[in-house]
Amino acid sequence: MGLCKCPKRKVTNLFCFEHRVNVCEHCLVANHAKCIVQSYLQWLQDSDYSSNCRLCNTPLAARETTRLVCYDLFHWACLNERAAQLPQNTAPAGYQCPSCSGPIFPPSNLVGPVASVLREKLTTVNWARAGLGLPLIDEVVSPEPEPLNTSDFSDWSSFNASGSPEQEEVASASTAPAFYSQVPRPPTPPSRPEQHTVIHMSSSEPLTHGAGTGLVSSR
Numbered sequence: 001m002g003l004c005k006c007p008k009r010k011v012t013n014l015f016c017f018e019h020r021v022n023v024c025e026h027c028l029v030a031n032h033a034k035c036i037v038q039s040y041l042q043w044l045q046d047s048d049y050s051s052n053c054r055l056c057n058t059p060l061a062a063r064e065t066t067r068l069v070c071y072d073l074f075h076w077a078c079l080n081e082r083a084a085q086l087p088q089n090t091a092p093a094g095y096q097c098p099s100c101s102g103p104i105f106p107p108s109n110l111v112g113p114v115a116s117v118l119r120e121k122l123t124t125v126n127w128a129r130a131g132l133g134l135p136l137i138d139e140v141v142s143p144e145p146e147p148l149n150t151s152d153f154s155d156w157s158s159f160n161a162s163g164s165p166e167q168e169e170v171a172s173a174s175t176a177p178a179f180y181s182q183v184p185r186p187p188t189p190p191s192r193p194e195q196h197t198v199i200h201m202s203s204s205e206p207l208t209h210g211a212g213t214g215l216v217s218s219r
Contacts, residue, residue: 068097
């Protein structure tokens, strides 16, 4: 038995193995949430302790923890996963502490900071709500994204996964016919007028017939 160092100054038999001080449940919840705490008698019998979670063997300080009414401490995620694997028709007494086989659910007549914090945490999961006699929570399942229908894309060179209108407009402009981007050619100069030679039977001199100029003598 010892006197707690918190402002409440309560007489307690709980002892923090890490800080080596007497603690009551009030300062246990407020200041020693991740510490190994048991009775002072246990400390005298065996002062060795491990600051790792007994379910995953990783440091308790690394993740959120939950303390049972037997004062054993676990990662909440590890304890929740272990309990959720039990059959849904498991009686409340079937949920036991992995270390000492004590009850996970605090007795209904037990009051105190540790039991209150534990009850509040247990109400967040359905397996514990069933054991506490509370209605179950509707679990929201996020819908899976629908697969993209690519059967409408005949021209895969212009396929754009983002599908934004601005990018589709740019892609359409880049695949426009080539003649839209050709430089206009200068007009073709008129061809040289053709000349025809006409020979009159009454004259030995040939006459040249120019296009649009009449008859021209070849002399």
